[in-house]
Amino acid sequence: MPDSFRILFRRPMKSIILAGGVGTRLWPLSREYYPKQFIQLGGPSLFQKTYERAVRLSGPENIWVVTNDIHQYLVRNQVEELGYTLNDSRLLVEPEGKNTLPAIGWALQRIREAYPHATAAVFPSDHILGEAALDQIRAADPVAKKYLVTFGVKPTSPHTGYGYIKQGKKLPLGNVVDQFKEKPDEKTAKEYVKRNYLWNSGIFLLSTDCFFAELKKYQPGLSGALGGGEDPDYGSLDAISIDYGLLEHSKKVAVVPLEAEWNDLGTxxxxxxxxxxxxxxxxxxxxxxxxxxxxxxxxxxxxxxxxxxxxxxxxxxxxxxxxxxxxxxxxxxxxxxxxxKNDPVTQFHRQVHRPWGSYTVLEEGAMYKIKRVTVRAGERLSLQLHHHRSEHWVVVNGTAEIELNGEKKLLRKGESTYVHSGMKHRLKNPGLIPLEVIEVQLGDYLEEDDIVRFDDEYGRK
Incomplete structure (x- = not known):
């Protein structure tokens, strides 16, 4: 029977994907505005592979993605590339990062409101995970009715970059967690491997009933913030991981060995x-x-x-x-x-992704910067002006609709226009193929914060 039919008859568990990390240990491949989970090196990104995995487990209508403001359009665009649509109720945009416990709690709150007594698998968006893992996650569903389930990986080496789990009392599937161990030195890691400790994979299976009962017991402030039927006030929440904030305190945590390919690609x-x-x-x-x-x-x-x-x-x-x-x-x-040192090399690649497409810095020097701007079909930039720079646009592919101080005109391949500083302007792609424009900026200040927006389809200020 095809997976889609199995999902329909099984009342599938839900999936939560955490997609807000910045991946600093993979710099310079990973940058704040385009981190490792979204990088496409000749194929689907890690986020896209995670989303496809969640589709096979839950179906596309049962997936919630938690991310932040600067990555939300990367999430939307990469989901659309896979042929799916992520509606607003399934995309949770954190106004500020508060680590994994508030993020998971917020997603589970949304799930509980729509599906009482549901169970959800929680996936980081930047892991490699073999297909065999999905059946093992499904098999752990009965355990998740009574325990907060984490999945452990049998170590292949005394790795010092992972946390470890000491297994306790045997369960029909897996074991009660006896103790979580922090990232060890090499000598201690060798001892953990000898004692059959497991690596902590960061993948969880959580029932809303068990999770919120334990959260109320050990994190009453967060429990109260999530229990009011409204989205939490993120500014008032403590930044804390699910491991520190809940799992290391709860007596109802189980670990199930994950017998599948796994790597967190953390370094x-x-x-x-x-x-x-x-x-x-x-x-x-x-x-x-x-x-x-x-x-x-x-x-x-x-x-x-x-x-x-x-x-x-x-x-x-x-x-x-x-x-x-x-x-x-x-x-x-x-x-x-x-x-x-406020060095932007940690934030941006030469190619910077935006909700409407991307731009690539081709060359820059004192008083000038040259970009290649790519606008996806049907998209448009915000209506904006700059105080400190002027811009010269040359269309190299596609058709551009230009708005300058309220007047609109079309530019085709090889045609150009000039935008004076202080002039309200907008660029749109009315065509069916990507629009490519070479933009030459001239001025005494050329950074991205010299943008005054008057109208923006993506809610940016």
Whole structure:
């Protein structure tokens, strides 16, 4: 029987996808405005793979996605690319990040309002997960009636980047959790592996009844904020993970072994482990001479490694990372340092995605910046003006509808127009194919915060 028919007759469990993370440990591939879960490296993104997995488990009408304001249109666009529509009631946009417990609680509140006594699987949006996991998640449904279920992974190495779970009393499926262990040092990790501890996967199965009963017991403030029948006041909530805030306190937590491929892709070391290794353990296109166990990602570049081992080399159009494999966790510390310097290289790629399409910075210098602007069919930018820059637009593909101080005109391939500073303007793609425009900015200040919006279809200010 096809999966779609099984879903119809089974009253499927619900799915929650957490898609608000920024993936600092995979910089410079992952940036704040385009993090790792949305990156498409020659195929569907990790978020899209997670969404498809949730469709197979729950059906598209039973999926809730929690994200933030800067990523909500990436979520919408990537769901549409898969051929589905995510309506507003299923997309929960956090006004500010408060970690996983408020995010999961908000989604479960919405589910409980529509489907009392429901059970929901909770997926991070940036994990690799084998198909066998779906049957194991379904099989854990009876356990979730009495316990908060987390899924554990049998360690393949004494990894220091994961939390560990000590298993307690045996259940018909899985075990009661005896204790959660924080990320250990290597010596302690080896001991955990010997004692058959499990890695904490970050995937959960939660019934609304059990979750809210335990939340009221151990986090009464959050329980009250979620129980009023309205969306929570996020500003008043504490930022806390589900592990710290609930699972480590509750006596009703079970762990079910996840016997399927799994990787959280949290670091370049994890990414290295998932890729097919070449001769001498190297991964990536490069010339290797007396070099072993290296990871190279440098598309469009000729790379040579001589006499080095266990290196991570990641090159993008505007940033280069070189680090030792064992210190891949420290990439997040490097990002923190760059953030302290207010360096935008942690926020944006050269290609920046917007609700209407994207733009790519081709070149920039003192008093000028050149962009390639791509507008999806039927979309338009906000009606706006700039105080400090003028813009020259040249259409290189498609048809552009230009609005300048209230007057509209069409520009075709090869035609151009000039937008003075202080002039209200708007760009629209009225056609059926992507519109591409070269934009040359001139002025004494060229950053994105020099935008005054008067009308915007996407609710931006």
């Amino acid at each position: 370049f070391r994890a990414l290295y482990e998932t890729e097919q290794h070449g001769r001498d353990g190297n991964v990536g296109e490069a010339e290797y001479l007396a070099a072993r166990n290296n990871y190279v990602h440098a598309p469009g570049k000729h790379v040579g490694l001589i006499g080095v081992s266990d290196l991570i080399v990641v090159d993008t159009t505007d940033a280069l990372l070189v680090c030792h494999n064992r210190q891949a966790e420290q990439v997040k510390d490097l990002v923190t340092r760059l953030n302290q």
